Amino acid sequence: MLTVANTTKWLQLFTDQVNTNQDALNQYDTPIGDGDHGSNLARGTTAMMDSLNKADLKSVSDVWKTAAMAIISKVGGAAGPLYGTAFLEMAKASKDRPADDIAVQPLIDASLKGLLKRGGAVPGDKTMVDVWTDVDADLEKGPLTSDQVKTAVESTKPMEAKKGRASYLGKDSVGHLDPGSVSSGFFFESLIQEGEIQ
Amino acid sequence: MSYGILVVSHVKEIADGVLKLIAQVAADVPITTAGGTDDDGIGTSVAKITSAVEHNEGDEILAFYDLGSAKMNLDMVMELSDKKIHLYNVALVEGAYTAAALLQAGQDLPTIEKQLQPLKIK
Ligand SMILES: Nc1ncnc2c1ncn2[C@@H]1O[C@H](COP(=O)(O)OP(=O)(O)OP(=O)(O)O)[C@@H](O)[C@H]1O
Ligand SMILES: [Mg+2]
Numbered sequence: 001m002l003t004v005a006n007t008t009k010w011l012q013l014f015t016d017q018v019n020t021n022q023d024a025l026n027q028y029d030t031p032i033g034d035g036d037h038g039s040n041l042a043r044g045t046t047a048m049m050d051s052l053n054k055a056d057l058k059s060v061s062d063v064w065k066t067a068a069m070a071i072i073s074k075v076g077g078a079a080g081p082l083y084g085t086a087f088l089e090m091a092k093a094s095k096d097r098p099a100d101d102i103a104v105q106p107l108i109d110a111s112l113k114g115l116l117k118r119g120g121a122v123p124g125d126k127t128m129v130d131v132w133t134d135v136d137a138d139l140e141k142g143p144l145t146s147d148q149v150k151t152a153v154e155s156t157k158p159m160e161a162k163k164g165r166a167s168y169l170g171k172d173s174v175g176h177l178d179p180g181s182v183s184s185g186f187f188f189e190s191l192i193q194e195g196e197i198q
Numbered sequence: 199m200s201y202g203i204l205v206v207s208h209v210k211e212i213a214d215g216v217l218k219l220i221a222q223v224a225a226d227v228p229i230t231t232a233g234g235t236d237d238d239g240i241g242t243s244v245a246k247i248t249s250a251v252e253h254n255e256g257d258e259i260l261a262f263y264d265l266g267s268a269k270m271n272l273d274m275v276m277e278l279s280d281k282k283i284h285l286y287n288v289a290l291v292e293g294a295y296t297a298a299a300l301l302q303a304g305q306d307l308p309t310i311e312k313q314l315q316p317l318k319i320k
Contacts, residue, residue, distance in 0.1 A: 040241070072274065076241030081270035118270055164266055 002094065002102040006196045008052055011129045013190035015045040018183065028179035036077055037179040040090060044075035044083065047098060054095045060102050064091035074165035078164055081118055082128060089114035104191065105139040119163060126159035128180035135188050143198045144188060152192055153177065153185040154167060201301055202228035202256020204283070205294055206263040206272055208241055210234040216262075216294050217278040224298035228255035242268045247275045251283065258282040260301075260310070269320075288317035 018025070024087050025038030048070040055066045064087045072084035093110035094102050112132045121127040134152035138144055154177070161173035164180070191197060203220065207213040213233025221229055230253050232246035235279055242263075251259055261283050269285070275281045286293055286305075293314055301309045 034240070036240070042258075072244055076235035076239065076243060078268075078270060080244070081267060081274050084274070138318040179243065 001100065001198055002060045002104060002107070003099075004056070004057050004060060004063055006194055007060050008057070010190055010197065011045075011052065011063070011067055012049060013193050014187050015049050017186040017190055018045045018101075021186065025179055025183055026060075028177055028182050032161065032169055032173045032176045032180060035039045036167055037079060037183065038076040040075050040104055041081050041083070044071040044080060045072075047074040059094070059099065060097075061091045061095040064088070064094060064107075078119070079183070081140060082115060085114040085118040086111035086132070090136050105136070108132065108136050108139055121163040124159060126156050126164035126178045127163050128163075128178065128184040130156050130159070130178070131181045131184040131188070135184075139198075144192055146192055149185050149188045149192070155183050156181045199227070200255070202230065202249035202259050202302070203257045203294060203297055204247075204254060204261040204275045205229065205231045205233075205290070206242060206247055206250075206261065206268045207233045207290065208264055208268060210238050211288075212264065212290075216291055219291065220295050220298035221296070224302040227298055227301045229298065230266070232264055242271045244271050244274055247271055249280055251275060251281055254281075258284065260287045260297050262288065262290050262297070264290050273293040286314055286318075287320045288314050288320050293317050296303070 016148045022042045024037035026035050029035050029037035048067045051066050051070040057063050068087035068091060071087060072080055089106040089110040093107045115129050115132055119127065121129045123130055123133045131152045135144060138148045156178040158174060160171055161167045166173040205216045206214050210233035217229055217231050224296055230250040233251040233309035235241040236243045236245060259269055259281055261270055261272055296313050300313060
């Protein structure tokens, strides 16, 4: 179950992973994009932690809403509206739940719906939607594992991109991991690493 | 009902350039732009788009954009804004130019949208 403390911790672990791997994320975005995914996201997650540390967080929903607003206003690339929308959907989905009964799966499910609507991508288009779709299904069956996250991220490699910058490359996008899927992998690895939520 | 044009691009100079091009044929049409990120890097900014919508003197906005995140950020602003925003998935330069020239000529929205139809590329 999510609490203010463990949700904030999850986001802190995600921020740490994004910061540590900022260059690697830029590298993933170089052959099939514009090389800025790590920088974009790190700008957002850093601002997000600043906001979270300053805010008076009364509920899990407050945490996601505060996180979303920072991401939306600071990222400057596709990752902004996408992660921003995902987090806003988590804020909405957790809002009306009893404070001691907020499970992670329904939140991810709501986020995925938001992502599909925001970007217009479908599974198989080689976007972060692929990872969120797989994780959503995995979570329905039980606690998420690292292997499941890896498999989801790796699944984007053979795909041909149909959305986002990589789609302009057509078949040349095949054989590369999707950068947004790699960062989404960090997000879900952080959930597992937090250890208490699921 | 008055209409204004909004140009959203990943690059400040592209937005400024489109403005320069279309303003020449549309002296009386309100045009505002949102180009680049908050620090004028390559990307799009919700803050810049919001401000360009608010500062546009048109009652309703005809919005034109270039790539990916521009549309997603425009969509987010549309959900939050009180102003009605019409978003066109057309070629940026040709679309904005068409709308500007026809608004200046006093054409109505259905006529403009009909002219924009063949310019749809995304
Ligand atoms: N339409 C979309 N739907 C879902 N995910 C998308 C879409 N477009 C891009 N993405 C995801 O965003 C990632 C790229 O994020 P990044 O921050 O690098 O944005 P960008 O593509 O550089 O932004 P911009 O659109 O401003 O050029 C991709 O790897 C992909 O996972
Ligand atoms: Mg990029």
